[in-house]
Amino acid sequence: MSSIGTGYDLSVTTFSPDGRVFQIEYAAKAVDNSGTVVGIKCKDGIVLGVEKLITSKMMLPGSNRRIHAVHRHSGMAVAGLAADGRQIVARAKSEATNYESVYGEPIPVKELAERVASYVHLCTLYWWLRPFGSGVILGGYDRDGPQLYMVEPSGVSYRYFGAAIGKGRQAAKTEIEKLKLSEMTCRQGVIEVAKIRIYGVHDEAKDKAFELEMSWVCDESNRQHQKVPDDILEEAKAAAKAALEEMDAD
């Protein structure tokens, strides 16, 4: 899979003879090697989930947040280089508040996704900037309903029903495709995301220790982005573990 772009991969302003920009592809690799991030769009909202790999036993649970609120009605889950991701979130927050102060209404999720994608793309156009080594899944609820977007380090942004980035994305995408998302509420969605995460990670025997971070924007949370309440999260983890045991029993 890894092709050596000798000579054509030194700068983001260089194309290779077969029309690829290698620096951007390498940036995408940084995202691929990070913990899985999953987002799904349910009937009444969005659920975002992050597999936070615990690098040290001394880390406090709940620290190192990977999901950030961008505005009242939307949130962003980050994969890849954490510091790069923080920059993207900061930019998104600033775009959102600027839009609201100019136009008087919360930024439509589509507009926010376009602005974020545009900013990420900007950093792939100049040799004195490097591309962001992180991708984000952006979920929000505006008057067109709940929407889910994914922005990659190349600056590409698409709208999705279900998206996954990071290590376990192939397994996660397969699982998401099996779900009937249009009939699911966010409550059920939270359980499904926990299952996907615990399935996807469980197969990777090397990184056993992880923390599950989840957030949602749905009718139940009053269309505000917030962390999934602890009791619902515990319920979801328990249901996921039970389903996992069932799977193993076969």
Place this chain on the structure above:
Amino acid sequence: MGGSYGSTLRYKSVERLKPVGKHSLIGASGEISDFQEIMRYLDDLILSDNMWDDGNSLGPKEVHNYLTRVMYNRRNKFNPLWNSLVLGGVKNGQKYLGTVSMIGVHYEDNHVATGFGNHLARPLLRDEWRENLTFEEGVILLEKCMRVLLYRDRSAVNKLQIAKITEEGVTISPPYSLKTFWNFSAFENPTHGAEGSW
């Protein structure tokens, strides 16, 4: 509930009491456009606080301090926000009531007022305020103060709202008016002592 246009009392339904976040309430007098600007600052402040999503939220003491900084710094630049603000709230069982003026003078007390309220209402409150007033008793006391102000402050309208802040949250009553009495004998024939006047 009045909003002035110079010395004319032009707007008679201005809501000058607004909730701030989960724990506080702000009341303003003075320039309404500056109050709207202050509300924008506070909305941004509360939004940033909410986006941390860390279980903490700004309480009345913090909001009061923020407003003090804003008002004082504007005054230092000779560009004040022309308001007198009252800030009250409850957080974790702690009650708080404070005020900030347009020049940045700020203090907290058991009873505060803006403008003419300082001259007409606070003496009444100093005499009659007690530590364990019930809400209903408090309303009666406030209405007494508002009635005095209605009679004596020329820029008052007979339309007011009472707001209540408890640990559970903020409720602002719909506007209502006070009963007044104008049938004093001295008002009956006003030109009695000076024929030809009105």
